[in-house]
Each structure stands twice: as C-alpha cells, then as structure tokens.
Amino acid sequence: MSVQREKEKIVLAALVGAFDGQENLPSREEIGAKAAALSPLLGYTGDLKNIIAEAESTIPQRMNAGVSLVDIDAAHDEDWIHKREIGTTYADAYGGYLRGEGWKPTVVNTLLNGDGSKILGLLQDPKSEGAWSRRGLVIGHVQSGKTANYMGVIAKAADAGYKFIIVIAGIHNNLRKQTQQRIDEGFVGRSSDPSNRVSIGVGVDGSYPKPVTLTTINSDFNKQTASVSGAQLNDFKNPVVLVIKKNVKTLEALHIWLRELNAKGRDRIADVPMLVIDDEADNASINTNKPDINPTVTNSWIRKILRLFTKNCYVGYTATPFANIFIDPDAFDKDAYEELFPKDFIHSLDAPSTYFGPDKVFLNEDSSDAILRQIADCEEYLPLTHKNGSPVAELPGSLYHALDQFIVARAIRNLRGQERKHCSMLINVSRFVSVQKEVRSFIGLRLDRIRDAVKANYMMPEEKSAKNEYMARLKAVFDAEFAGNEFAGRHYAWDDVKASLWGVFEHFRTYVVNSKSDEVLDFAKYEKDGIGLTAIAIGGLSLSRGLTIEGLTISYMYRNTRMYDTLMQMGRWFGYRPGYEDLCRVWLPEASINWYKHIALASEELRQQITRMRQADMSPRDFGLYVKSHPD
Template sequence: MPEFSTSTATALSIAQSLLVADQDKGPITAALITEKVNIAASVVAPGNEGAVDKDAVIAELIRRYSQWIGRDTGMSDTTDHEAWLNAARKKDWRCWPRYRDMLERKMSVTAVDALDKSTDRILGWMEDPGRAGAWDRRGLVVGHVQSGKTANYSGLICKAADSGYKIIIILAGLHNNLRSQTQIRLEEGFLGYETSANGDIVKLIGVGEHGRDFEIKPNCATNRTNTGDFNTKIAKHLAITPEQRPWLFVVKKHKVVLERLLKWIRGHVADATDEHGKRFVSNLPLLLIDDEADHASVDTGEQHIGADGKPDEDHEPKAINSRIRKILNTFAKKAYVGYTATPFANIFIHRQNETPEEGPDLFPQSFIVNLAAPSNYVGPARVFGLQTPEGRSGLPLTRVFQDHASDDGRDGWMPAKHQKDHAPAHMGQDALPPSLREAVRSFVLACAAREARGQGAQHSSMLVHVTRFTLVQKEVHRQVEDFVQKMKLRITRGIDHEALLDELRALWESDFVPTTEAIASKLTESEEKPSALPWAEVLAKLPDVLSDIEVRMVNGKAKDALDYAEEGAKALKVIAIGGDKLARGLTLEGLCTSYFVRTTKMYDTLMQMGRWFGYRPGYIDLCRLYTTEELVEWFGHIADASEELREEFDTMAESGAIPRDYGLRVQSHPVLLVTSPLKMRTAKNLQLSFSGDLLETVSMHNDGKILDQNLDTANKLIAACGAPDETNPERVRGTQNQQWEGFLWNDVPADHIADFFESFITHPKARKVNSALLRDFVRSMATTNELTSWTVALLGGGSGDKHTFAGGLTIDRMTKRTADKDISDRYAIGRLLSPRDEAIDLDDAAWSAALARTKKMFNPDAGRQKNGVKPSEPDTPNGPSIRFIRGKGSEADGVAPAPQRGLLLLYPLDPQQAGSEALADRKNPVMAFGVSFPSSDSGVKVEYAVDHLLWTQEYGPAD
C-alpha cells in the first residue's frame, strides 16, 4: 500500500468501511467510491479537506475493488473427524475480529474475505479443541512463494486461540533471523504487544495499538530479539495453567531448542501418564504450525515397511523430524499444520511410518489445502511465463549474464564449483564483473525512482546470492561495498562524476524507460500502472539515495539484516549479500533487484530461492532479476511443474480424493526432478506411472543422424498403420467445426506404439519424456488390457514446407516451432501441442463432457496466470479433463470409459523455420511427438533408476 499521511490513511479506512456497508446494495463503482471518499474527508478534516489526498484514496480503493482472487481448493479425509465449526462457535471470538480490522486497514476487503474463508476451512478440518478424548489431525497448506502464507497462519492462530487451542507452537525456520521475523509478525497480528528479553510488555503494536479489545493479551514464551528463542532460563520461570489465555511459542527448527521445549513440556505441562509410564498432556489442545514444512522437518532416513505393512519400530528418524513428532506425541489432543510453497517432499513422506516414541510421521493425512493468490500477486507463472506453442511470455524483468565464470565454468569471478576459500576476481582483477556492477547501478536507479514516485518512506532491498560459503560472501561484501562507496563519493562530492552519471542515464533510458512502458501494458486493473519518469527527476534523488544505501551480510556469522521493524520511520535501502539464509522464508522488504547464481536445480530448492516473487505495488517495473540462461530455463520448468501439480491437485480434489490418494499419485508422477532423492526417502528406484498424463517432446536433438533415425522410426510406424482412417479429420465442437491438416488412424495395436518408442531417441535433457520408459509402460499396461487400441495422428497445418511420408502421405505444411535462442545444445521449443489437438479422438459427447468438467474445475487463480488478466470461463476442455473423460467416461453424459485408448500425435517440424543455426542445413523434418494417456486406476508403474551420485553431480546437494 502507498505511504499516506495520517489524515489520508484515516480517510481511506473510513471510506472503505462505508463501502463495505454498501457492498450488498449493488456494484462498487468509481462514482460510489468518490462519494464515500468525499464523506470520509469531511469527517477527518472538516473545513480543511485539503489535508486528505482524495485522489490517492480514490485510486487506492479502485485498485482494491478491482482485485480478484480465485478459490482455494482442498481435499480432506474425514475419518474419525467430527464437523464442528459453525456460526454459533464464532460469536464470542476476540482475536480474529481485531486481526481482521488490522488487515482491512491495508488490504482489500476481497483479500480479507478470502483469507477469512480460507482459515475457516483449515480450522474446520482441524478438530474441535473442546472435543473429549484423544485426537490427531495433520494437514498441509500450500501457498505460492512469497504470497502471504504468514498472514494466513496468523489468521489461523487467532481463530484457533478463539476456539480454545491453548498451546500454539510455531516452527519458524532454521535461523535466528527468520525466527525473529516470524515473532515480530505474530506480535503484530496475534499478541498485540512487543516482547522483550526480560519478558516485559514494551508497547502495544499491531492488533493491540488501535484500542480494540486490548484486554486480550495472549502469553508468549519467546521474544523478538535474536536470542529470544525458547531457552532453559525462560523455562525455569514459566508456569503453565489451563487458563483463558493461550500460550505462544515461536521457535527455530533446531534440535537443541526442540529438545529443550520437549523436556519442558514433559516436565511442566504434562498432567497424565500412559500405560508405559510416559507423561503426556491430556487436557490442553495443541496447534503446531510448521512454517516451510518441507525444509528440515522431513525425515530423510529410510524406514523399512515389512511385508505385513507394519513399519520398523526400531527406526530412528532424523533429529528435527524426531523431536517435532515427539512433541506432537506428548499431547493427546493435537493438530499439525504445515505451510509451504513447495510441498513435494511432504507428499513423499510414507503414510505408514510410525515408531512408538515418535508416533506417526508428518504426512498430511487429514487434509491438504491449495491457497489461491490475488490478482496483484507476481509469481513464477507471470515472471517467466508458462509454456505455449509460441514460447514463454513473461514480464520483461530478467537480465541474463554469463560473465561471472569462464566458458567451461571452472574459473572466473564465481565459477559453479568453487571452494570455501575462493577469492572472487574478474579478469584477474579484484573487482566485480560488469553484470554485478550494472545490477548495483540498477538498484540505485530503482531506489531513486521510488523516491521520485513518493515511495521513499518504504524499504528497498537488493539480493546478491552467489555462494553458500561465508568466507566467499565476505569477499563479495567487501567488493560490493567498495563499489558503492566509490559511487557515493563521486556523486555526492561531484568529483569525476560525469562519466558515472552518463552510465546511469544510459541505463535509465535504454532499460528502465522501455521496460516501464512494456510492463504498464501487462498489468491488471488492480495494480498501479507506472509511467516512466523523466531523467531529471531521478537524477535529483541520486545523492540522497546513495548516501542511504547500506551493504550488509546475512549469514550465520554476521549481524542479520532484519531490523526493518526496528529502524522506526527510517526506510532502509539495503544490499543484502548472503547464501542459504537468504534462500528460504526470509522476506526482504521492498526487494527491487536480485543478482542470482546457484548450481542446484531441484525444483523445491530453486523455487524457495525465488525471493523476488510476491507483491510489488507501484514498482514492479523497477524490479530486475540478473541471472544465468540456465537458471531462467530452470525457473521456466518450475513454473510448468508447479502448474501441472496444482492442476493435478484440483482434478483429484474435484473427484473426492483424499490426501493419501494424492500422495500416491505424486510419488508416481513423471515430473522427476521435484526434490532431492534423500527427501523422497528412497535409495531405491522411483516407480512412475504415466496414466492421466500428457507428455510432449520439447527438447530434441540437433544431431542429424539421430534426427534421421527418428524420422525413419516415424515412417515405420506410419507404414505399419496402413491406410489412414481419416484424411484432414474434422470434428463438431459445440456449434463449431474444427479441422486438422493430416492423417488419422484408429485401433492401432499397442505393439506398434511400443516399437515406435523402442526406436525413437529422446533427448537426455527432456525432463519428462524418456522413450524407453514409455515403451515399458505401454507394454505393462497392455498386459492389463489397457492402452491396447491407439489413435495415431500425423499433423501439419503450419507454415513450413511439404514433406512426403511412408505410403505417399504428404503433409503440405510442416509445423513451425521456434527454437529457444538461449539454448544451444539442443533444439528446445515451448509447447509442442496446440491445446485442441489432444481432443482429436473425442466424439462430440465426450468433448462436451470434458468441457463441462473443465468449467466445473475452473479456478482463476492469479498465481497461475501468465498475464495477470482474469480469464473468462473456458470454452474448450483442458488436458486433465480430456484424459479423465477418455479413461473413465461420464455416466451422466452417456460416455463410456475407454482406458484402452491412448493417443499418439506426430508432428513434423520444419527445421528451416526453427531459427536454429544447428538445423540450418537440414531439409527433412525434425520429428516430435505428444502422447496423451487416459486416466486409469490400474496402478501399473515402471521403474526409473536413480543414480544418487550422478544426481548430486548434476543437481547439486540437497539443502
């Protein structure tokens, strides 16, 4: 939210309250907003309405009321669960109403309402804290990276406390700075007062400072200082009784801290003894919230499950996992809720793991909730774009560099594999590479532009993440600080500053001005559309901005750059240099510029490093991500993989699946590189299923011999299929006709398809499409009488040249797919299939049933839209629905299931239109294929060999 004067902020709050009161009477229009703002201004400043910036308030309210949010999706297992949350239970709530009031002062009513509904659902799927006897509920909440998970669990804590949960423990990351940050957030959103090292209430803040119900003072056993974690000294003076006020503990995921807390609970809180003599808490219900639940909480040790399905009781879980489970196991009444943006590791937790000491593992057996993001959220899908046949279309914020290392990656300023004593040097000099110098200048310009736009009272940050070694970070810190210091001296003193100002002006006019114009055209109504500032306004702010910029290290051996909240009115301008501490959970306020080099390629680790996702109101056009070509490619994979798994989740939730079903599905999903194999808890091979999946070749060889073999393989399949059943197939789709250029065969036997996969050579960097696995899968399914009768289509219709295949079948226009110019070791494209192609084998009834299912599942989640524009209801079926209807049919629509029917789509790509130098001399087509597998319950899987050593070499160590 923009910074407003006190009068303007008060008028905004009053105007929004007036609009809330009127929202049931009709639509909120610009005219109505203006009317309410005029009323609010006359109340706040009677006779002096100029004290209120009415235009700014109107603009902010229009943005808020233009915001939209998709719906959360969820699945739950109600076994031994009693529904309990109703309106009557909410009447006496006190913590939630004041938290909601605080949120409504800075967020849209739409967003607050969505959070209210979301937390109601999660709380309802937990257990009634007043329920008699023992109970255990375990769930997982999946949000987008940097999308407001903390606000969600703060709301959940307020409601849980209101409902009667007495002990609330938050596991807040591995480091002091993240724990302290979480403590501060919960003081503002739940406690209402600032904690101190001596336990005194220092002052009322957040929900406590506006005078609403300030008698609510939940107890807190931890404080906001860097050493404020739970410790023995605190524990000695802490007495807990089951009184009205709940107790809050904000602790690190550290084995010593957790062991200390466990001992204290058993010694001071436990009030009963079980049949084995172990003390436990029988009367106080526990809510344990695990922030970043996929990190450190997962037991990476393999527990043997016997032939009888029973787990090995002698298994010893890893330290942190063990202690979390022991704490849970000490309470008779407990709810565990994990929060993460990358749930892959949690889904891989074995559902049967259990030991007598720890109890069951942390698999979210009770529920999983997928949080929707609001329309002003900027996530991976918007930054990098999702794959389409035309390629990706993200926001133009990425700046690619390669000057940090030599071409072979072994030398240079920051090579991929460097030692902990590496001395960063560029071209043999103790200096920053040009790309980082430009990134720093870019940050300086962003800070100056934000000042010129009136955002000077807000924090601005830059992230430099290039190494995990503290000693090397120290050297980078020294180099960056030296570079910034020289800029300060030259500009603030006016000594030898002309050349530097020329460089800054050139960067502003060649980069920032056109980027601002491009971004403005891509933003939604709920986002502030920027306009480019003239250079003179930016120049005027440069001296003060440079004087304010600080360069800090953020790691375990340095003072943490966390005192945003402690600086009072002063807005920080910080260049934060660090490693793993910057990689997960820590929020850098006002992050504008990121300079990022990292070798790991695991989806979950990389995703968490994406600190640049989130909300950038009024300055998204000033943000920059400096990184490598390879990481841009990998973040594209992340966006696609996350979208695919969320889509899979929505499909299963709609069909009434429970978390156990989803766990089994994800474990056999062909998105292989989701997480470290250690977190998959397996030293064995992966068991994969392709049922219900669409696979398409988007990474193909450049080698002419391999391409010739693949063309020959396609010709052999075409010849084996014989005369086509249809030429230029045509389909009725609702009120329209669709036509394809090409040929189609029905009832092709599985052997022909398996032989095709046997001979086709897929590229080793094709992340999902492995022809040998596909061959094995088709043959295995055929033994169960599934995938026995295939539809094969050879499709053209592009803008390329003609080519004649076996049997004299001619495609007059080969398909055009442009190569990714940044990837040279293969022919890499965006999406291969046009969305309509996957439904080519459906008749009108099946197509209509798939469309109806698509509409039913339709969820305009902003975190998954590539352009931020709210999409209209779909008019064509999506892939999951097509595959579901093909495999399982629709009794209501009279569509019979056909799990025996697979679909293979062959595409001849014109090499002359690829735009690839490696293919410039090729005339014959590059053969690509898409294969659509119907949904199935057969459970057939194929084995994928995981070589852990090669994995570590290729993807880096597990975090």
C-alpha cells in the same frame, strides 16, 4: 511508526474500504477524487500520490477460497464449526488489524471466513472428548501471504478453544524473529521485546484478551524462559503461543519442559488442546533417512511433542510441497509415533490477483521479457562450484549493471512518492560467508564511486555530467530499462531522475545476511522513524528461505541447484510490488531460468491436480501416489 505514516495508513484503509464491493474497477481519477475528499476528514494533509498508487494496486485484489483434499474415509465432521457457538474475539481483532494495514475487506473476508474457516473445520473440535490427532498440509505460494493465512487460522483456533499453539518458524534466527514480530502484532497484541513491552497491533484496544507468549523477539524457547514463568499451561486464562526455531536443542528443551511441568508424571497431557503450525514444513521437518532407520532428529522431536498431548493437530505450511508428499504415510516409530504425512487433509491456497508470482516472472512472455535478465558472465568471477575461502578478484559486469539498475529504480520510486517505502536489492552468489564478505567489499567500493559521481554531477548540465563514466552508466540503464515507464499518468525524464539521484544515498545500507552475521536487516526499526530504508542484502541460505526482504526491486542470483523446493524458496522476488512492479528485475543464469519455468509449470499442475482429485473424492494418500509417479 511515524505519525505521518500512521495517518497515511488510515487514509489508505478508508479509501480501499470505500470501493469494496463495487463491481467495476474505479478509475485513477475516481480514486484520486475520493482520496481528496477523505483525507481532510481524517486529518491528513500530506501528498496523496503514493496513497492513490497503493490503493490502485490494492483495490483490484480478489482472492478465491482454496481447495481441500481430505481423507473421505476418516470419521471427521468438517461442519463442527457451524454446530457450536464459537466466539470471534481474536479473529475480529486480526481482521480489523489487516484492514487497518490497507488490506482489501473482501480479501480479509476470504482469508478469515473462507480459507480460515475451512482449515479450522479440517482441524478437530478442541472441545471434543477423547484422544485425537490430525495431520494436514497447506500449500501456498512463495511470498504470497502464508503467514497472514496461518495467523488467521491461529486466531480462529484460539477462539474455538485451542489453548496451546506452537509456531515453528524455519531454521534461522532472523526468520524466527520476523515471525515473532508478526505474531506479536496480529495475535499477542503486545511487543515481546523485554525492553519495550508496549501494546501493539491488535492489542492497542485495551479490552483485547492478550494471549501469553513464552518467547520474545530476542530469545527462542529455552528451559529458563519457561521456568521463570513457573506456570503450567492450564494456569493461563488465555491461550499460550510459542514461536520457536526448527532446532533440535529448542525442540528438546520444549519437550522436557512440557513433560516435567505439565504431564506431571502421567504419560500425556490430557486437558490442553494443542496446535502446531510448521512454517516452511518442507525444510528440516521431514524424515529424510531410509525407512528402516530412525527418523531424523528434528522430525522425531516434533512428533514426540505432538505425542505428549492427547489432543493434537499438526499443520505444515509450504509453497513447495514436493518433499512432504514423499513422507511414508505408514511410517511409525515407537518413540516418535506416527509420521507427519498430511493424511487428513491438503489445502491449496489461492493467491490474490495482485500477486507477483512465478507465472508473471517466468511463464507470461510479455512480463517475463520485461523482468528477466540473463547472467552470462559470472562463471569466470564466481564459479557455480567454488570453495569456502575462494578469493574474489573482481565482480562480473552484469552485477555492476544490476547495481546501476537498483540506484536508478530507487530514484524513480522516490519521484513516485515512495521515498518512505523500503527498497531492496538481493545478491545471492555464494553460500560461504567469506565470499559474501568479499562481494560486499567490491559492492561498497563501487557504491563509493557512484556516490561521489552523483554528488558532483546530479545538479550539473547534461553535457558536463555525461562525461563522468558512472553517470553515463546510470543514464544508459535509465534509457534502456525505464525511460518508457509510466506511473500515475506521467513519465519521468532523465533530468528528473538525475536530480533525485542524491536522495537515493540518504538511508542506504549494505548488509551481509547469514547465520554468523551480527548485522540485522531490521526494516521495522526504520519504519518506526518513518524512514524508507534502501538496502542491499548479500547472503546465501538465510536469504533463500522464508525471510521477507521488504521492497525487493532488483534480484541477482547465481546459484547452482536443481532441487525444486530450494529453487522456488530462493525466489524471494515473488510477492506484492504496489506501485513499482514495472521497475523490478530478476537476474539469473539461463539454466536457472529454464528450471524455474519448468518448476512453475509443475507447481501449477500440482494445484490443478488437487482440484481434479477433490472432484473425484480422492484422498491425500492418492495425491502422494500421483506425485511419486509423475515423470519429472
């Protein structure tokens, strides 16, 4: 990361911390005055505009602890965490890391000492005797910080004595790599890139007791990786963490290694408390076959790995819990043992107040009108039902219009001092690689024309530049969408935006993101050099689940599904948009907009039901019955 960006983050963290605990929200002027006073003390001499904007969007963050539904008949003491001495080495390091990244101290406190402690209490005390097994589910919001939450749980679990932690990170390589990078920064403290094993994140403090990871950002778990270490789990002084893909071969290789090296001929591993965090737990972990048929293979291997340990906990994380609730809680298989139904607890997370979520995009009339745009012209170009290899003759006008919006929005973000922040556009119109590549070709051609037009006209007087059709389109988009937008107390006129258009193309890349692509949408690489990447990501399934698209500003999705979980997970546009929420646009067909509204209401109802059932001392099993009987 560039020295400049590092200093910016230090000033931001100090600025946010300075107002923490203050009851009334500070004004923009108060934030600006405090920033001006702090920056020279911290050796920062750059522009404060963007730091002030980021602080302004971070300071109002509040976050309430979530609500838990537990099996009240189970012999489990949630207060075990208060009844013995538990160190705070890993949790303190992670909390310090988040504050250094500009997280508000009260939000960090809720994350670790609110939800983190609550979820740890719902797990088993790793020091407790005998054999035990617990199953739980944590329900978050799409793109709302689930990863930050489970990393807090991992840190606290390691402090409590869990020795072996497996994070199952979705079904795609790019998601596994992204998760490995975050675990490296927030827990391991060392880069797992074999060519650059440097201390990072929490590990920058030399006294940090670094956990061991047997996976790297480049390679998933395989038997060779483990054999190279040649060690058994108990040989390691510090906790061991693996970040693996939800893949049958990977899970099988892990099971074989654990059985051969660690069980040592015994039936099970008795002295290593283990925790499985299953990210996107509703995807590929669930036994979707009929009850009288063996479990699906992925599901079966996860259960077999859990079964190898006499002391094991499984926690699924999802934003779309509908499928998990349909698991048969009584299903049992002689090889794979008990199902993954969250029989012991379901914990529903709250989202911070600055979360840009389904309510804002679909349910609030005022914000919906500003954000949503309807696709009405795509069917004749890219029908919802098309085949692999379908020819693409041209792209719909609405997609080119969205592209114009993206270019203008990027120019405005640069004027706002966000030129070193990433800015992205998502295009999801087909699951087929061949079609995605054709879409990219058309987008590339249009970008070339716009780039040429901007280069020739961005410094020209308006009467001349207005004669160019591409410049006229960009101005029309500005007038219709963004002319009235205010930021940090000022409006930008078209002349300001036009003059900054050429800068949009400086670090502009177009990616096709899919499981067969060798292109990597690697924001971190650009961040290290202090560069804000301007990216268009064209893809299908890889874009639909888990992958965080940094700085996502314009989204265009024409896909056909009514599956609750698939639709919600496709909502990559949910998340946090400090300083540019007003520039975000989401393009969808009318049917999808109606389905999203429906699902947003259903999801909210689900969360409210958890609260009501908690008050009535009901269990996860009751919740499963409630969902199954729901009219929708």
